[in-house]
Amino acid sequence: MTPELQNAGIDAWLVRFSDGIDPAVQPWINAFCQDCRTAFGGLLVELVPSYTTVLVQYDPWQLDDTGARRVIERVLDQMVPDSSGGGGRLVEIPVWYDPSVGPELELIAARHGWTPQQVAAAHAASEYQVFALGFVPGFAFMGMLSPELAMPRLATPRKKVPRGSIAIAERQTSAYPQQTPGGWNLIGRTPVVLFDANRTPMTTLEPGDRVRFISISRETFIKLGGDASPVEEVAP
Structure with missing residues (x-):
C-alpha cells in the first residue's frame, strides 16, 4: 500500500489510503492515526479519518507544510497495520x-x-x-x-x-x-x-x-x- 499525500491548505495534509471502501484499509488507518498522535505531539490540531482518507491538521504557527509532510512521511515509512482484531473498542x-x-x-x-x-x-x-x-x-x-x-x-x-x-x-x-x-x-x-x-x-x-x-x-x-x-x- 502506497498512500498519497495531498495538500489541504496552510495547516493540513490529506492522506489517501484507497479510492474505494475496503475493510482491509481500516487497520492501516487506525495505525496511522495512532502513530500520528505520537509523532506530532502538541503540534497536532486534529485528525479526521474517513473510509479512505485521513485529514491531518497541524499548528501552522509552529510547523510549516514541508515539515508536516516530513513527519507524515516518516509515520508512513515506519507504520505497521493494526492487528488488534479490527481496531478499537x-x-x-x-x-x-x-x-x-x-x-x-x-x-x-x-x-x-x-x-x-x-x-x-x-x-x-x-x-x-x-x-x-x-x-x-x-x-x-x-x-x-x-x-x-x-x-x-x-x-x-x-x-x-x-x-x-x-x-x-x-x-x-x-x-x-x-x-x-x-x-x-x-x-x-x-x-x-x-x-x-x-x-x-x-x-x-x-x-x-x-x-x-x-x-x-x-x-x-x-x-x-x-x-x-x-x-x-x-x-x-
Whole structure:
C-alpha cells in the first residue's frame, strides 16, 4: 500500500489510503492515526479519518507544510497495520427492531421473502466497523452490511428521523444521534444517547470502534429510557 499525500491548505495534509471502501484499509488507518498522535505531539490540531482518507491538521504557527509532510512521511515509512482484531473498542448497542419505529423493516423483509424478525436477526448477526463520523455530530458511518440487507437510500428523504433510529443505506448502517432529516432506511431504534455535548467524550462511537447491535424487547427499550413513539413520516 502506497498512500498519497495531498495538500489541504496552510495547516493540513490529506492522506489517501484507497479510492474505494475496503475493510482491509481500516487497520492501516487506525495505525496511522495512532502513530500520528505520537509523532506530532502538541503540534497536532486534529485528525479526521474517513473510509479512505485521513485529514491531518497541524499548528501552522509552529510547523510549516514541508515539515508536516516530513513527519507524515516518516509515520508512513515506519507504520505497521493494526492487528488488534479490527481496531478499537467493541461497543454493544441495544436495539428494538419493530415496524413502528423501523418502517422499512417490513419492506426489506418482503423484498427477500423474510419475516421482519429475520431481517432484525441478520442485522444483529454481524460486527460493524466505524469508518467515520459525519453528517451531524455523533453520526457513525459503519460497515460493511451484508449484501442481502443492502438497500438504496430513500428517493425522498424524511423531514424528521427520530433520535436513536437505526438505519441502513447501501452497505452501510448507522444510528441517528439526534432528530434530523434523513434518507436512510429505518429498521429499529436504540435508547443509547449517541451524542451529548456536556460529556467527555461527547460521542458514544469513534472511528475504529467495532459495533454489535443487540436485539431487545419493547419493555427493555422503554426501561432503558427509549422513546417508543412511532415514526410519523412514512416514506413514499
